[in-house]
Structure formats: structure tokens, C-alpha cells
Amino acid sequence: MDKDIREQVDESYASLLSELKREFPRRLRECIGERSVHSFANACGLSDSLIRKYLAGSLPGLDKVVVIAREAGVSVEWLATGRSRDDSVTRLPVEGVLSAEYIEEVVAKTRREFIARGINLKPEDEAKVIRLICEFNAIGASGPEPLGADSENVG
8 A cells, every 4th residue: 555545544544533532432421311320331231440431532342332322222323423313324124134225325325424534444444334334223123213213312
């Protein structure tokens, strides 16, 4: 990879990481709401110290994001990125089955978001992000509404 392109990718990644570390704690605090950290952590099945670590700027793994989002009643996408349901992709047409149209929609919306934020990733990394978005939406596909539909808890 060309050195200038590599530097640009590294800068974009650093910018995205900085934004995540700054904004995730704010959204997590919003999820906790009036509850104590202890109460919220217990409801999630996580330790107080882990939740406090996230509030201080550490980023959780995918498994923890899913648990926290479910407990808070928000979409995984909103918790992870801050995007509202209006920006999210539609749910899978059939539980566990990806249609070509669905994949096209996810790819197009993800690319537009990357461009809008100035994010340039390697194709392999973009593919991972797109796969995660599909998996997140598949988790909620069996429910009555698409992920992100609970706008009362979404900023």
C-alpha cells in the first residue's frame, strides 16, 4: 500500500477510534439513565468495574455491546455508532437469510457513512464492518420491529 494512503487510513482509523472513545461513554451513560452503575451492571450480568471502565473511555467487545443494548432497550447500532433508526438498514427479510437486496442496502449505506465521515478502510476491514451490521440486524430479525425501532431510548 502506498505510504500516503497508509497514513490517510491510519489517520481515519485514529479519528474514528477517538470519536468512539469520546461518544460511547456518553451513550452508555444515557442507557444507564437514573439507575446506579451497580444496578445496571447487575442487570447486564457484568461487573461494576467493567461498566465504569467503559464509562471512562474503554471500548467493549461486540458481545458486551449486544448485552448492554438489550438491557437498555436500544439498538446495537445506536449504542455502537450513535446512528438513529432513521439511518439504519431495514431488518432481514427472512430470519437468518440474507437477500441480495439487503446486502446491497447494507453495503451502500455503510459506504455512504464511511465517505461522510472520511473513513477509508481496507476492503477486508470494510467487509468485517458490513458483516457485523448484518449480524446485528439478524439478532433482531425475529422480533416484532427492526433494530433501532425503539426511538424512545435513542438520542
